[in-house]
Amino acid sequence: MSKQQPPGSRSINTLLIAALAYTGFLLIFNSQNRGGPQRPAAEILQSMRADAAGLRDVSLSRSLPTYNQALGEEAKKTNMPEAVRRQLELEAAVLVADAEFKSAIYRQQVDKANAARAYDKLNRAYMTIKTQWNGRHTSPEWSEPVPVTPAPRLGLPEATASPKEVYDRIVAQLSAESKTHLVYGLFP
Numbered sequence: 001m002s003k004q005q006p007p008g009s010r011s012i013n014t015l016l017i018a019a020l021a022y023t024g025f026l027l028i029f030n031s032q033n034r035g036g037p038q039r040p041a042a043e044i045l046q047s048m049r050a051d052a053a054g055l056r057d058v059s060l061s062r063s064l065p066t067y068n069q070a071l072g073e074e075a076k077k078t079n080m081p082e083a084v085r086r087q088l089e090l091e092a093a094v095l096v097a098d099a100e101f102k103s104a105i106y107r108q109q110v111d112k113a114n115a116a117r118a119y120d121k122l123n124r125a126y127m128t129i130k131t132q133w134n135g136r137h138t139s140p141e142w143s144e145p146v147p148v149t150p151a152p153r154l155g156l157p158e159a160t161a162s163p164k165e166v167y168d169r170i171v172a173q174l175s176a177e178s179k180t181h182l183v184y185g186l187f188p
Helices: 011-031 042-054 057-078 083-109 113-132 162-180
Strands: none
Touching: 011 042, 042 057, 042 083, 042 113, 057 083, 083 113, 083 162
16 A cells, blocks of 8 residues: 655655756766866956956956966966966956946946945955955055056046056945945945
8 A cells, every 4th residue: 555645745856856956967067167267368358358348247257267267277388477477367357346346337327226236236346356455455566557448438438547546446436335325224
């Protein structure tokens, strides 16, 4: 005599099987991706510049680790000096942080009702540049201009900016926003 399953157990079993299948898919997919980046760093940087020009900051920030990994692998293969690799990483981080900042400013101008998204973008820009600020803010390279994407519509037509300028601009905007942005819906 077979025992009948309780009414909700079939749906739970189905969900468990689906979760197991999804986990297996992720394991297989990620194991194929561990071989490292397939594109050269210069090509990744070129697509990052295109993303920055279009203010596609989410795609841009996702490309930064891939670029850094490709750059690191190329540096090992070509015996690139450490200072050159670090400078290229700094330039890419500034490009990303600057684009995230400009995207936040654009969001503030276009979608004033959804200020939380702009604030989140500012936070992300700050975190991107802060990783480079640690240990570099006193070095001469922190004040040297690097290429960024101009945004004349936002009043930012410069094609170059130093990491210090980008960092200071983000901190100033974030400080101003922090005075009015609600934390947990209660306090500025």
